[in-house]
Amino acid sequence: MSGPARVTHASTRAAVLDLVRAAGMISRVGLxxxxxxxxxxxxxxxxxxxxxxxxxxxxxxxxxxxxxxxxLQLNHFxxxxxxxxxxxxxxxxxxxNLGGAVVARISRAGAGADEPAAVVARVAREADALIDSVxxxxxxxxxxxxxxxxxxxxxxxxxxxxxxxxxxVVLDHDATAAAIGEHWSGGVGATxxxxxxxxxxxxxxxxxxxxxxxxxxxxxxxxxGHACLDIDGPRCWCGAKGCLEALAGPxxxxxxxRADRALxxxxxxxxxxxxxxxxxxxxxxxxxxxxxxxNTRAVTLLERSARYVAAAARTLANxxxxxxxxxxxxxxxxxGSIYLPVLRAELDSAFIARDVHPISVRLSPSAASAxxxxxxxxxxxxxxxxxxxxxxxxxxxxxxxxxxxQALR
Amino acid sequence: MSGPARVTHASTRAAVLDLVRAAGMISRVGLxxxxxxxxxxxxxxxxxxxxxxxxxxxxxxxxxxxxxxxxLQLNHFxxxxxxxxxxxxxxxxxxxNLGGAVVARISRAGAGADEPAAVVARVAREADALIDSVxxxxxxxxxxxxxxxxxxxxxxxxxxxxxxxxxxVVLDHDATAAAIGEHWSGGVGATxxxxxxxxxxxxxxxxxxxxxxxxxxxxxxxxxGHACLDIDGPRCWCGAKGCLEALAGPxxxxxxxRADRALxxxxxxxxxxxxxxxxxxxxxxxxxxxxxxxNTRAVTLLERSARYVAAAARTLANxxxxxxxxxxxxxxxxxGSIYLPVLRAELDSAFIARDVHPISVRLSPSAASAxxxxxxxxxxxxxxxxxxxxxxxxxxxxxxxxxxxQALR
DNA sequence: CGAGGATTCTTCAGTTACTAAACAAAGAAA
DNA sequence: TTTCTTTGTTTAGTAACTGAAGAATCCTCG
Numbered sequence: 001m002s003g004p005a006r007v008t009h010a011s012t013r014a015a016v017l018d019l020v021r022a023a024g025m026i027s028r029v030g031l032x033x034x035x036x037x038x039x040x041x042x043x044x045x046x047x048x049x050x051x052x053x054x055x056x057x058x059x060x061x062x063x064x065x066x067x068x069x070x071x072l073q074l075n076h077f078x079x080x081x082x083x084x085x086x087x088x089x090x091x092x093x094x095x096x097n098l099g100g101a102v103v104a105r106i107s108r109a110g111a112g113a114d115e116p117a118a119v120v121a122r123v124a125r126e127a128d129a130l131i132d133s134v135x136x137x138x139x140x141x142x143x144x145x146x147x148x149x150x151x152x153x154x155x156x157x158x159x160x161x162x163x164x165x166x167x168x169v170v171l172d173h174d175a176t177a178a179a180i181g182e183h184w185s186g187g188v189g190a191t192x193x194x195x196x197x198x199x200x201x202x203x204x205x206x207x208x209x210x211x212x213x214x215x216x217x218x219x220x221x222x223x224x225g226h227a228c229l230d231i232d233g234p235r236c237w238c239g240a241k242g243c244l245e246a247l248a249g250p251x252x253x254x255x256x257x258r259a260d261r262a263l264x265x266x267x268x269x270x271x272x273x274x275x276x277x278x279x280x281x282x283x284x285x286x287x288x289x290x291x292x293x294x295n296t297r298a299v300t301l302l303e304r305s306a307r308y309v310a311a312a313a314r315t316l317a318n319x320x321x322x323x324x325x326x327x328x329x330x331x332x333x334x335x336g337s338i339y340l341p342v343l344r345a346e347l348d349s350a351f352i353a354r355d356v357h358p359i360s361v362r363l364s365p366s367a368a369s370a371x372x373x374x375x376x377x378x379x380x381x382x383x384x385x386x387x388x389x390x391x392x393x394x395x396x397x398x399x400x401x402x403x404x405x406q407a408l409r
Numbered sequence: 410m411s412g413p414a415r416v417t418h419a420s421t422r423a424a425v426l427d428l429v430r431a432a433g434m435i436s437r438v439g440l441x442x443x444x445x446x447x448x449x450x451x452x453x454x455x456x457x458x459x460x461x462x463x464x465x466x467x468x469x470x471x472x473x474x475x476x477x478x479x480x481l482q483l484n485h486f487x488x489x490x491x492x493x494x495x496x497x498x499x500x501x502x503x504x505x506n507l508g509g510a511v512v513a514r515i516s517r518a519g520a521g522a523d524e525p526a527a528v529v530a531r532v533a534r535e536a537d538a539l540i541d542s543v544x545x546x547x548x549x550x551x552x553x554x555x556x557x558x559x560x561x562x563x564x565x566x567x568x569x570x571x572x573x574x575x576x577x578v579v580l581d582h583d584a585t586a587a588a589i590g591e592h593w594s595g596g597v598g599a600t601x602x603x604x605x606x607x608x609x610x611x612x613x614x615x616x617x618x619x620x621x622x623x624x625x626x627x628x629x630x631x632x633x634g635h636a637c638l639d640i641d642g643p644r645c646w647c648g649a650k651g652c653l654e655a656l657a658g659p660x661x662x663x664x665x666x667r668a669d670r671a672l673x674x675x676x677x678x679x680x681x682x683x684x685x686x687x688x689x690x691x692x693x694x695x696x697x698x699x700x701x702x703x704n705t706r707a708v709t710l711l712e713r714s715a716r717y718v719a720a721a722a723r724t725l726a727n728x729x730x731x732x733x734x735x736x737x738x739x740x741x742x743x744x745g746s747i748y749l750p751v752l753r754a755e756l757d758s759a760f761i762a763r764d765v766h767p768i769s770v771r772l773s774p775s776a777a778s779a780x781x782x783x784x785x786x787x788x789x790x791x792x793x794x795x796x797x798x799x800x801x802x803x804x805x806x807x808x809x810x811x812x813x814x815q816a817l818r
Numbered sequence: 819c820g821a822g823g824a825t826t827c828t829t830c831a832g833t834t835a836c837t838a839a840a841c842a843a844a845g846a847a848a
Numbered sequence: 849t850t851t852c853t854t855t856g857t858t859t860a861g862t863a864a865c866t867g868a869a870g871a872a873t874c875c876t877c878g
Contacts, residue, residue: 012835029855038837043857066854067844152765193626205728209623216730217602217619220762223727228720231638240723240759311637314649318632319614319728321625350649353629421864438826447866452828475825476873 012037014385016045020055020074021099022190027061027069046072053078054098054384074098080136081383082127082144082167083376085174085369086111086154087200089281091123092369093130096376098384100185104134105369120157124164142383143168145375147177149202151219170378173215174198175222177374178328179206180213182364184377187326194324195222195316196364198371199331201280203249203309205316206374213381225249227312248308250284250331256301257287263297266290281330288335299338306339310346317359318352325361333367421446423794425454429464429483430508431599436470436478455481462487463507463793483507488551490792491536491576492785494583494778495520495557496609498690500532501778502539505785507793509593513543514778529566533573551792552577554784556586558611560628579787582624583607584631586783587737588615589622591773593786596735603733604631604725605773607780608740610689612658612718614725615783622790634658636721657717659693659740665710666696672706675699690739697744708747715748719755726768727761734770742776 012035019034020026026034031042049055054075061069076099085092088110095104108126111119131141144167148154151171162169172180179196188194191211198204205222207214215221225245226238233242246252257263267290269283291298313325327336327343344361351359364370421444428443429435435443440451458464463484470478485508494501497519504513517535520528540550553576557563560580571578581589588605597603600620607613614631616623624630634654635647642651655661666672676699678692700707722734736745736752753770760768773779 027855039856040838040858041836044835047857063845064854065846066852067856069855209618210626214618217732218730218762218765220765221728221730223730223761226727226759226761227636227724228638229640231716231720238759238761240720240755242720307640311640311649311651315633315636315724316728318635319630319725321627321630321632323626346649350635350647352632352635352647353627356627356629436826448827449829449867450865453864456828472874473825474875475823476827476875478826 012041013045013048016042017049017054017074018385019190020049020072021184022186024186025058025071025073027071029069031072076101079140079142079380079384080131081142081376081379082130083177083372083374083379084123084127084144084146085177085372085375086146086148087371091126092372093127094369094372094376095130095134095136096373096380098380100181100373100377100380102366102369102373103136104130105372106130106133116157117160120160120164123161127165127167138166141167143170143379145169145177145377145379146171147174147371147375147378149174149200149204168379168383170382172375172378173204173206173219173222174200174329174371174374175204176206176213176215176219177378178364178370179208179326179374180381181366181370181374181377182326182328183208183211183213184380185366185373187362187365188324192323193321194326195320195322196326196328196370197224197309197313197316197332198329199250199309199327200329200371201250201331203245203312207320209320224312224316227315229308229311244308244312248305251280253287253301253305254280254283257283257298260297260301263287263290263295263301266295267298284331285334288338291335291338302335302338303342306342307346309339310343313343313361314346314350317347321353322359323357325359326364327362328364328367328370330368332363333370336363336367421450422454422457425451426458426463426483427794428599429458429481430593431595433595434467434480434482436480438478440481485510488549488789488793489540489545490551490785490788491539491553492586492781492783492788493532493536493553493555494586494781494784495555495563496780500535501781502536503778503781503785504539504543504545505782505789507789509590509595509782509786509789511775511778511782512545513539514781515539515542525566525569529569529573532570536574536576547575550576552579552788554578554586554786554788555580556583556780556784556787558583558609558613577788577792579791581784581787582613582615582628582631583609583738583780583783584613585615585622585624585628586787587773587779588617588735588783589790590775590779590783590786591735591737592617592620592622593789594775594782596771596774597733601732602730603735604729604731605735605737605779606633606718606722606725606741607738608659608718608736609738609780610659610740612654612721616729618729633721633725636724638717638720653717653721657714660689662696662710662714663689663692666692666707669706669710672696672699672704672710675704676707693740694743697747700744700747711744711747712751715751716755718748719752722752722770723755723759726756730762731768732766734768735773736771737773737776737779739777741772742779745772745776 016031028042028046032039055072056075057070058073059071061071076097079098081096083094090107090110092107094102097103146158146169151173158169158171175198178198182196193209196206203225205224207222226243228242229244229247230242234246235241236243236246267286269286287298291302340363347359347361437451437455441448464481465484466479467482468480470480485506488507490505492503499516499519501516503511506512555567555578560582567578567580584607587607591597591605602618605615612634614633616631635652637651638653638656639651643655644650645652645655676695678695696707700711749772756768756770775782
């Protein structure tokens, strides 16, 4: 037998499930075509998924000359996942179903300087309340996704939360979560190469290459906020000069606006006068509002920022050969309408591979709550489409070997 | 059931072979530890590789209290590969063994405006001469790798060369080839994430993520030459402003040097006066020579270029979370000693993940012939470590499905 | 020197997940 | 109705692994 098809996807089951999710609705024959597996294999795999309740037969396609295809769909309400976004100002909780659709959502004040143990207890309580509010059985919750701007600072918190809730907890970067959320919700193709450009108070990017999340060896992938756009530019906290964030991030925009008396007054910026919980986010929102209402100084400021963001986005697209770029995160939720056309124009005119394939630039439909939704999507992905566990290939093989050799014979 | 001496799975075989290559010398137990497979599996896989002549037992390790481990090594002279680098000025041919070491090498004048059919015949003849010069049997040549700055323009040429030589031909980008060459030769770890920054007349980067070459959906990955470093900078041929190539590429350096009368005279630049075959490459070499001899104007010019290249390299490293950055290609072969310290300083002080893991910046030991060696390495990789063929996951599944549905029952 | 333990490598039955091919079911065309 | 097409299931066979037992080799110690 020639059978080459031992599939490299972690499991065929996961691959088929992911295809059903990505397609929305598909028949067994469609799965045969999409996977390259035989009808027999698809038949048994699908039966297993139906028995588990994850997939359901939902109707028939019209005949194409023979028996009609039985259509399959993800049983969206078979399982759920909790997503939690830790921000300085607020903690956002969402409960999503298998399709990544938000079933329930609450938002509470940030933890501030509270005792870690107290925060764990509080987050566990609030997550429980979220689950109870829609009456979902506990064993249908796949897990809890936790995202933050600097996930490495929340490792201990995640472990404690795991104990407190009894749910598996996965921890990730907000930008990566946003990218996975977009991917899971089906806005972009199943195998597409795309980035989610994430703007909160900082700027980052979540990267999905050919349908697979790329995190990098230390999870620091996509740090586009520190792309250099001016080698003699202002010094950034990261140690370099001319970083995108320092030139055009929300904090920089707010600072520039505050230097403008007229704009400060017109937009009603608070940061200059009082100590709000999140002066940058609030003032950036105020500037965006002013721009939408026609304040030319605000428009000029944001368009200047957009030009820098667009240049960095072009660099990102050129380096990764992107097919899709999604703008997401709280700042794009507010000011996306100003940034989007500038980024589109830049990539339409200067993306290096534009003659080979187009690059689609769009605004996330749920930019504001993208991190929390993405957090839940990470749980869905990690539980239902486990990572392909390739062979371990340690770097220092020599170290595993005894150092002294003697010639053969 | 228990059939004797079965052929093992292609991808396992490939993984084991790749481990033997990467480790240099390893025992069966070492392979068990590295792969996670059982001893029995490793035993049969290794027997197959030894039967094929690809691997050999080369000695014993010292005992750790029991039977001594039998050490395995790649049989470097079991197979060979030809690498061809098409440049405007020159065509470089190398013959490498399984380890990626150069066994023979010739270089001839570029094709210029010659008839394509004549060039095919000539390249086939010269490749044959290369093979004959070391007396390697034809059936030990795995194939011919062909690299160029714009591979898409050489598709037809590659097919014709395949017919003319009777060897499988693989075509790729020069920067990608250089990266694979570095990876295969073992300079970087087996699973490391690194980029080969390639500077010829343009600037590009070959990208290897976690040991796997990343080419992107259209093969345009790593276009760092068009990273934006000045949003109001000079216009580049790509349509954008302030691209690295336009600001600091070899062509830009040469242009800046020609504007300097004293430097033009001191370095003996030809481009300004005569029509050399490759004025940019020749003049860039002349400037580098002048800089090494202490000409301060030349040094200033190259260091200015290095600052831009360093800023782009930092952006690349931040976006991809790189562990290693290798400088390669003809221009770094000439001027690497000037660029290297500037890039090192930049990344040591401003790489965003520097506190989590260091980034190693180094010059390729074979920068000048990296494209040709890499071309051969691509053949080795594609023939010996075939791509894991995952499931096909077409993007537009909906299109494969009949559009009209009717409710079930 | 030889028994006994440690370690490495091989053999082989059993399991899993696939394929190929025959079969069954359902609709269209005639 | 009969015949053809298409979809989905069942079944036998097999590639590629695992796990456990056994053989081979080396060291140590009485």
